[in-house]
Amino acid sequence: MPDLLRKPPLLATPLITHVVGSRVIVYETTTSTNDCALRLGGDGTVIVAETQTAGRGRHGRAWHSKPGMGLYFSVAFEGAVEGLAFAAPLAVRDAVAPFADAKLKWPNDVLIDGKKFCGVLVETRKGRTVVGIGINVHHMIEDFPEDVRHRATSIEAATGVHCDRGELLRDVLTHLDERVMVIRSGNVDTVFAEWADACDVVGRRVRWTRCEGVVDAIDRDGALIVRAAGGLQRVMLGEIVELEGA
Template identity: 35%
Template sequence: MASPFTDLDRPPLSPRSLERALVTPGALWSRIDVRAETASTNADVAAAAVKGDPEGLVVVAEQQTAGRGRRDRQWTSPARAGLTLSVLLRPGRADAERNWPTLQTGAFAWLPLLAGVALREAVERVAEVDASLKWPNDLLVDGGKCAGILAEAIGDAVVIGIGLNVSTRAEELPETTGLPATSLRVAGAAVTDRDPLLRALLRGLASWYAGWREAGGDAEMSGLLAAYRRGCATIGRQVRVLLPAGETLTGEATDVDGDGRLVVRTADGEQHRVSAGDVLHVR
């Protein structure tokens, strides 16, 4: 394996400094595991969830060899060019110390949207670029896809995977069938240092998650619904939605509701509430 210091624009992350900063008394994060290479951080954390590991595990890969997004699409990135991580949360388990109740699985649908809110805030604050969210799981910068989010429920646990293109050069970006891929570097970000980006993301994710758990999974009460609506580029757009069963829905995306569903008004005026699907912004 090549030395992680061969590309000085892409220094390796420091597990020790990340642990010191993020694994503190009372913090959500219990362990930061930085791996030089792994097939899939989501698969690694899913295995830990099945084994019974507690909430708060974070696995970060400097290079991922078999990453995937929604519908099993491949997610690729050069070594240390992006942030590739997965976290273990257990919203289906009560936490007496924090006074968090057990949440029903119906509330879990908010977790990828919650991660999107935290990611958008971290990118805007640290990288100083304008970012928006494409329902349900993409971060857009300059009209291109800069990050993707994948959440998987495993019993009382949810594994959230995030892949963010940070210092990826234009010629390294993958070909896509939908929106063009981009990176913070290509978008002219003020900061492409992954360390402060990762710290801001994990702190924001922990903060939003705590508020959501304290509100019993109520996205409106916790402020999560309003934050998502503010950052969502899909609301107000004409969209074409490919539904899981293969049907297509076309209309105006008018809202995201309290259950995290996209509300689409078709030409006949009927409102459809979409809980899962691939969305294309028509204009």
């Protein structure tokens, strides 16, 4: 297995990007790459860790960062980057396209064969925005905690492909940079439309804490507009939504 820390193809030659990867810092262990990125900052700085002791996903859920198995990294940006939560899952989907038909699940999970292999977490603090991306790369099903094995997978478990983590990181960062440049050129609507289409949720029935209904649209903030018995309801990104058939 290639070792990202000892033989990093990403660091051997420069990234051909505009902002993402302006600086790359690799840790063997850290608490959370998002925390490091928020603390260190620098527009386009990438923080990579072989393992995290306090990795987290949405709603504060723990993200299991087993050493040597996954790709755990965050990218820092100075100021707000509208649409970053749309750009990141699209970048992952495109990076794995040569060997996996990945799908997006609202709001920002990436799946292979209906199981999650990638999560995205965007956080903003003191004028700085970071996007954290966790990708299960080499895990086998037995590597996951028992309570998530039915819904989790990895690139290798799902496809049989033993991809190089450094090359995968390079590809994700390249695709992310492309979309960040689109956003910064004033065309965030282009990225939003691509993300909304990829989520493929409009017209589907959903259930959430209050009631259930059919998704009528996705608004510009990424929230679902659901047609329920009591009329239109707005379901925010932070709320738990279960998609039937997903």
